[in-house]
Amino acid sequence: MPRITVTVDGVTYEEDVEPRLLLVHLLRDRLGKTGTPVGCDTSNCGACTVMLDGRSAKSCSVLAVQADGSDVVTIEGLARGDEWHPMQKAFHTEHALQCGYCTPGMIMAAIDLLRDDPDPSEEAVREGLEGNLCRCTGYCNIVRAVRLAAQEMSQAGERREVRTP
Amino acid sequence: MSEQLDAGLIAERIAESDQLGEPSGAHEVGRARRRKEDARLVTGRTTWTDNIQLPGMLYMAFLRSPMAHARITRVDTSAARARPGVVAVYSGRDLAGEQGSLPCAWPVTDDIVIPDHPPMAVEEVRYAGEAVACVVATDRYKAADALEAIEVDYEPLDAVVDMTEALAEGSPLVHESGNRAFTWKFAGGDIDAAFRDAPVVIERTYVQQRLIPTAMEPRAVVATTDGDGFTLYSATQIPHVLRVMLALTTGIPEHKLRVVAPDVGGGFGSKLQVTAEEVLSLLVTRRLGKPVKWTESRSEGNLTVHHGRDQLQRISLAAERDGRVRGVRVDLLADMGAYLMLVTPGIPLLGAFMYNGIYKIDAYDFTCTGVFTTKMPTDAYRGAGRPEATFAIERAVDELAHELGLDPVEVRRRNWITHQEFPYDTICGLTYDSGNYEAATEKALALFGYDKLRAEQSDRRDRRDPVQLGIGVSTYTEMCGLAPSRVLGSLSYGAGGWEHASVRMLPTGKVEVVTGTSPHGQGHETAWSQIVADALGVPFGDVAVLHGDTAISHKGMDTYGSRSLVVGGVAVLAACEKVKDKARRIAAHMLEASADDIEFSAGSFTVRGTAEGRTIQELALATFAAHDLPDGVEPGLDADATFDPDNFSFPHGTHLCAVEVDTETGACAIRSYVAVDDVGSVxxxxxxxxxxxxxxxxxxxxxxxEEAVHDTEGNLLTTTMADYLIPTAADLPDFTTDRTETPATSNPLGVKGVGEAGTIASTPAVVNAIVDALRPYGVHDVRMPCTPERIWRVVSEAGPPASGSGARAGAASAEAPAGTSAEAPASAPGTASAPGSRSGSDSGSGSGSASTRAPGSGEATSSSEGGAR
Incomplete structure (x- = not known):
């Protein structure tokens, strides 16, 4: 069984894994990182999105062995101490979540979107989050939240790299 | 699950942003509080059922039928049992003696056929995806692997896919008892008189396609036992109902069974169910004495989460030439699927009382036949019966408007109940307590820029623009807040519709609220805290709301049917009032005053005309110490309340949708969407x-x-999110929303349900807009979902567009009562010029019939399927 080394939310793990084990199952079932949920089995919904070496990735579409040597940040590692990431704050402020199941993936995808486009239009947010499905909100407040976070991050001069320092 | 799970520093840190709500005086109610629930959800500290790991836990996987209808002739599990990590394998036969039958709690007629519904098929499978065996193994991968080693022999039987064919003579049978589950009838007024000599009769057939609810969290179950009692964690909307039903189904005594709904990721009706997997998990944990978990994959869920809608609606309207509707006749076929699940047969009945919509009509006749097919059973899906009813009446009223050359808003105006007429007793026997359809409509028209859009539409028609503009109107009301128990009883439902709450003042002055509602995204922890903060005069942050665990919240009817606030929230308020009554007596005793002289304000009980008083927190501590209580008063400051509503809740509103339809490609884009809803006090x-x-x-x-598509063999073709398309962010516009507030008179908060209103209103608004765009082509209907292909085909098969603005027909017919047409904000420029040119546009794809009737012809003439296919 291959042995991999992966850093998740700042902690380094050495794990023996079956080659077929999905990254999301490594996170959830082996490492207890249950903040990242699974919403489908065809990589359509995006609920399982995490940061893999600083870019968003659907962790159901990555094998654990492919993450060998990588840095993973999940929703659980996003806050700095008690200080939420501006995207987390914006989702709360704009009521951009209801059941919250899509939220971890949506937040991760939105952060990556701002990396490419720090001040996205409404349309750009909608296009950029097309790979993340939400059944509760109708997306209006998600779009508002992403644009609010963009504003706040640019005002704070912040373009935070989401990876373990 | 209690909100304390997420308590901690982070919750404190966000207290600041929680103040963002606009203050409404000193009141919490009415304020846009940020949600308490969010802290755990945005930080990943959630307790989804699949997150739960118990020591020694085993994992279940189900082998499912690849055929819609077959006899099981052999199941061999021996090879699977030998696989590494496999603890047990069960076929239906192995469990036949103990698995019982999944319950149906709504036998809508005395002669309804309720077939036996084994959680795991024993002799026959009746839909593709039905469980035939299960593996229990040490991890989820091993369990899935071993499914491959189970051998099952099937003897194929004929699938029954189409409802109409299912009722035909000689159809293959789903169950030996026949394919008709029930026929339910309801009528009011003299329907024959309404249709006799009616100057205008509109007849249409609409297809409510089968839908897959698609909550983002797939279903999951964890069952465990200590050898005596059992605990079931489930991604369910109904922990309380589930506990009762599981006790009845499995024989596990109710007091030995605890059901927990932890964080639940959406439901939309799909988790209002007693599922095979819940029953089987309990049976397996009982057999093995070990905790077991089952989590469905999305593909498995598309097959086996109950589906929604799937009705064939024939609706007829009899009307005067001025547009006033005399009577409505509805003949419905409802696809039950293969079995009757928890409330399967009741779903169309929830719509039966709403086909009159917001209109005053004299006569109504409704017939519904429930039909068995070899497909996944249908059951509640957001709106449950009312979206279907609203769609049919709102589409038909648009057809009437077109037939008469009237603006669709004007036809509605001529028929709706005016605000002076409330409370209004409808032809369906309901009493609409309050509403103001005029106000909501005026506000919506103004926000939408209705006249301007009509002018643009006219211009595009004149120019024969290949991209046509369509405007869809939907004015709805619905019955929700399920429900008065006596009404449920009269409809043969198996339970009541009350809700329970407890309010407990803790010794330190904090408050615990226990609610029987079971939120899964609706924000009850926040909203109930606002109600309690106002009622008891305590800080919002001092209230905790507990729910979703039958060991904590022992009594409840759970969350569905837009009931939580209007029934459960009112129960919370009632419990607060009882707490205050007790506190008042204790305050009077401590202050040596008469209880009648004690005033309550902002959390303090004071003697009238003095500054002397006690805060509710002081009284809580005093009742905890219990050193000096009045005679006959028990220690503690808490109360229970159960609220059974007298009436349903009737939210209403006006939704307007503008679509651009490319007649050359069939592409359709929503350009603007305005919703003005009246959900009472907020x-x-x-x-x-x-x-x-x-x-x-x-x-x-x-x-x-969205559409769940089956092939002729009954196989579901839309098993993944790549095939069953729920809207993405890129598919939807920003919505313009506003409200009018006409308080409900049926509850002390003045609130109405809001959970389903948007879904009920929006479907007809969109389809009306698409049909409106295509009127010049003679199109009367496009079958849902209105995909580009369907739109393109309907346009292609229709004639060339009728010329110019006259295609929309005159804005007001000559018969319109003087005054009303002039008031119509809908009379767009250029539309009043050519009454009569409509007839040319009727010849195209001609669906349904809209006939000017010869006197004396009382019978319905012809009706046909919607124009598109």
Whole structure:
């Protein structure tokens, strides 16, 4: 069984894994990182999105062995101490979540979107989050939240790299 | 699950942003409080059922039928049992003696056929995806692997896919008892008189396609036992109902069974169910004495989460030439699927009382036949019966408007109940307590820029622009807040519709609220805290709301049917009032005053005309110490209340949708969407707006994207999210939402339900807009979902567009009562010029019939399927 080394939310793990084990199952079932949920089995919904070496990735579409040597940040590692990431704050402020199941993936995808486009239009947010499905909100407040976070991050001069320092 | 799970520093840190709500005086109710629930959800500290790991836990996987209908002749599990990590393998036969039958709690008629529904098929499978065996193994991969080693022999039987064919003579049978489950009838007024000599009769057939609810969290179950009692964690909307039903089904005594709904990721009706997997998990944990977990994959869920809608609606309207509707006749076929699940047969009945919509009509006749097919059973899906009813009446009223050359808003205006007429007793026997359809409509028209859009539409028609503009109107009301128990009893439902709450003042002055509702995204922890903060005069942050665990919340009817606030929230308020009554007596005793002289304000009980008083927190501590209580008063400051509503709740509103339809490609884009809803008084406008947004999106999903498709063999073709399309962010516009507030008179909060309103309203708004865009082509209908292909085909098969603006017909017919047409904001420029040119546009794809009737012809003439296919 291959042995991999992966850093998740700042902690380094050495794990023996079956080659077929999905990254999301490594996170959830082996490492207890249950903040990242699974919403489908065809990589359509995006609920399982995490940061893999600083870019968003659907962790159901990555094998654990492919993450060998990588840095993973999940929703659980996003806050700095008690200080939420501006995207987390914006989702709360704009009521951009209801059941919250899509939220971890949506937040991760939105952060990556701002990396490419720090001040996205409404349309750009909608296009950029097309790979993340939400059944509760109708997306209006998600779009508002992403644009609010963009504003706040640019005002704070912040373009935070989401990876373990 | 209690909100304390997420308590901690982070919750404190966000207290600042929680103040963002606009203060409404000193009141919490009405304020846009940010949600308490969010802290755990945005940080990943959630307790989804699949997150739960117990020592020694085993994992279940199900082998499912690859055929829609077959006899099981052999199941061999021996090879699977030998696989590494496999603890047990069971076929239906192995469990036949103990698995019972999944319950149906709504036998709608005395002669309804309720077939036996084994959780795991024993002799026959009746839909593709039905469980035939299960593996229990040490991890989820090993369990899935071993499924491959189970051998099952099937003897194929004929599938029964189409409802109409199912009822035909000689159809293959789903069950030996026949394919008709029930026929339910309801009528009011003299329907024959209404249709006799009616100057105008509109007859249409609409297809409510089968939908897959698609909550983002797939179902999951964890069952465990200590050898005596059992605990079941489930992604369910109904922990309380589930506990009762599981006790009845499995024989596990109710007091030995605890059901927990932890964080639940959406439901939309799909988790209002007693599922095979819940029963089987309990049976397996009982057999093995070990905790077991089952989590469905999305593909498995598309097959086996109950489906929604799937009705064939024939609706006829009899009307005067001025547009006033005399009577409505509805003949419905409802696809039950293969079995009757928890409330399967009741779903169309929830719509039966709403086909009159917001209109005053004299006569109504409704017949519904429930039909068995070899497909996944249908059951509740957001709106449950009312979206279907609203769709049919709102589409038919648009057809009437077109037939008469009237603006669709004007026809509605001529028929709706005016605000002076409330309370209004409808032909369906309901009493609409309050509403103001005029106000909501005026506001919506103004926000939408209705006249301007009509002018643009006219211009595009004149120019024969290949991209046509369509405007869809939907004015709805619905019955929700399920429900008065006596009414449920009269409809043969198996339970009541009350809700329970407890309010406990803790010794330190904090408050615990226990609610029988079971939120899964609706924000009850926040909204109930707002109600309690106002009622008891305590800080919002001092209230904790507990729910979703039958060991904590022992009594409840759970969350569905837009009932939580209007029934459960009112129960919370009632419990607060009882707490205050007790506190008042104790305050009077401590202050040596008469209870009648004690005034309550902002959390303090004071003697009238003095500054002397006690805060509710002081009284809580005093009742805890119990050193000096009045005679006959028990220690503690808490109360229970159970609220059984007298009436349903009737939210209403006007939704307007503008679509651009490319007649050359069939592409359809929503250009603007305006919703003005009246949900009575509002506890939290942020949450209300969120519910409206999500509801609209789901209704648009039905109109444009979603359909569960089966092939002729009964195989589901839309098993993944790549095939069954729910709307993405890129598919939807920003919604313009606003409200009017006409308080409900049926409850002390003045509130109405909001959970389903958006979904009920939006589907007809969108389809009306698409049909409106295509009127010049003679199109009367496009079958849902209105995909580009369907739109393109309907346009291609229709004639060339009728010329110019006259295609929309005159804005007001000559018969319109003087005054009303002039008031119509709808009379767009250029539309009043050519009454009569309509007839040319009727010849195209001609669906249904809209006939000017010869006197004396009382019978319905012809009707046909919707124009598109």
């Amino acid at each position: 506890v939290n406008p942020l949450i209300v707006e969120g519910q409206v947004h999500g509801g609209i999106a789901q209704g648009i999903g039905q109109a444009l994207f």
